[in-house]
Amino acid sequence: MNKMFKIFALVMVITMMLTACGSKAAGPAAAPKTFGEAKCGPNCTYKDMTLCYPQLGAESDWRTANTASFKETAAKLGVKLIFSDAQQKQENQISALRSCIQQGVNVIALPPVVETGWDAVLQEAKTAGIPVIVVDRSVSADGSMYAAHIGSDMVIEGERSAAEFNKLLPNGGNILELSGTTGSGAAVGRAKGFRAKLNANIKILDSQTGNFTRAEGKPVMEAFLKKYAGQIQGVFFHNDDMAIGAVEAIKAAGIKPGDLKMVSIDGTRGGFQLMIDGWLQADVECNPLLGPQVMDLALKLMNGQAIAHEALTDETVYYADKAAELLPTRKY
Ligand code: AHR
Numbered sequence: 001m002n003k004m005f006k007i008f009a010l011v012m013v014i015t016m017m018l019t020a021c022g023s024k025a026a027g028p029a030a031a032p033k034t035f036g037e038a039k040c041g042p043n044c045t046y047k048d049m050t051l052c053y054p055q056l057g058a059e060s061d062w063r064t065a066n067t068a069s070f071k072e073t074a075a076k077l078g079v080k081l082i083f084s085d086a087q088q089k090q091e092n093q094i095s096a097l098r099s100c101i102q103q104g105v106n107v108i109a110l111p112p113v114v115e116t117g118w119d120a121v122l123q124e125a126k127t128a129g130i131p132v133i134v135v136d137r138s139v140s141a142d143g144s145m146y147a148a149h150i151g152s153d154m155v156i157e158g159e160r161s162a163a164e165f166n167k168l169l170p171n172g173g174n175i176l177e178l179s180g181t182t183g184s185g186a187a188v189g190r191a192k193g194f195r196a197k198l199n200a201n202i203k204i205l206d207s208q209t210g211n212f213t214r215a216e217g218k219p220v221m222e223a224f225l226k227k228y229a230g231q232i233q234g235v236f237f238h239n240d241d242m243a244i245g246a247v248e249a250i251k252a253a254g255i256k257p258g259d260l261k262m263v264s265i266d267g268t269r270g271g272f273q274l275m276i277d278g279w280l281q282a283d284v285e286c287n288p289l290l291g292p293q294v295m296d297l298a299l300k301l302m303n304g305q306a307i308a309h310e311a312l313t314d315e316t317v318y319y320a321d322k323a324a325e326l327l328p329t330r331k332y
Pocket of ligand 1: 265
């Protein structure tokens with residue numbers, strides 16, 4: 001009888017344990033996490049991460065390198081990357097963001113084509129508990145609407161460009177500006193920093209957008225050369241691709257390397273080649289290789305760790321005299 005009781009008691013204990021396990025597995029879903037917790041536990045790894053990257057376009061060599069950095073880093077770390085190309089259209093980026101919100105990604109990394117117009121979709125991401133890391137260019141939305149910004153200080157890039165012109169044209173002169181995409185954080189910041197530091201004896205005769213592309217940089221330069229023939233000493237380019245397009249127009253006009261002082265931004269291989277060929281005197285660095293840094297930050301967000309709200313890339317200025325030596329080391 002005693003033996004029978006022991007067997008009965010053992011069966012009861014095993015049954016109770018199994019029931020407890022079952023109810024745990026089938027229990028109520030975890031409450032939705034708040035903004036910044038990225039819907040994951042404290043010990044998530046890269047393999048748990050689905051990262052949305054609604055790239056703004058493929059307008060430049062810089063952008064191509066930026067895309068490659070995200071794709072290669074995701075493949076290496078085992079991150080699931082949801083990538084799209086908005087073809088420089090904000091409405092396409094917003095649609096891609098909404099699709100990522102619907103899919104319930106862990107984190108969104110947004111390289112915004114322009115600064116304004118993001119408030120509504122950032123609020124939608126926030127309501128869904130999906131943190132947004134603003135990448136590369138800035139947004140004008142309040143800082144509380146996104147988790148962090150990682151990228152270059154575009155104002156400093158403009159200031160550095162002005163400092164180069166101050167050295168190149170110590171007695172002053174007239175220059176032209178080929179600006180980036182109108183309303184983009186890159187174009188706005190660079191123009192602001194440039195004007196703040198340019199010597200008073202250097203006059204910007206005109207400024208037109210070339211939309212950060214070779215294709216648009218060339219006709220803008222052609223029109224400039226017709227309008228300001230014989231009146232200019234220099235040209236400032238907001239990126240290397242526009243400089244490459246413009247140099248085709250400058251060559252066609254019979255202008256020789258060094259006749260005009262020229263400074264650009266990015267530090268791509270194409271920009272380095274322009275320095276080697278004597279067209280550019282300086283190239284201000286803007287680093288596109290942001291994939292590893294963004295994914296590191298995204299993982300911290302998923303694990304509820306504290307992060308800095310602003311992470312600016314450490315950058316430099318490259319000069320023509322070192323361009324040939326450095327070109328083989330360039331990664332983009
Ligand atoms: O936002 C970064 C800028 O965008 C780069 O200078 C340019 O090349 C790119 O298109």
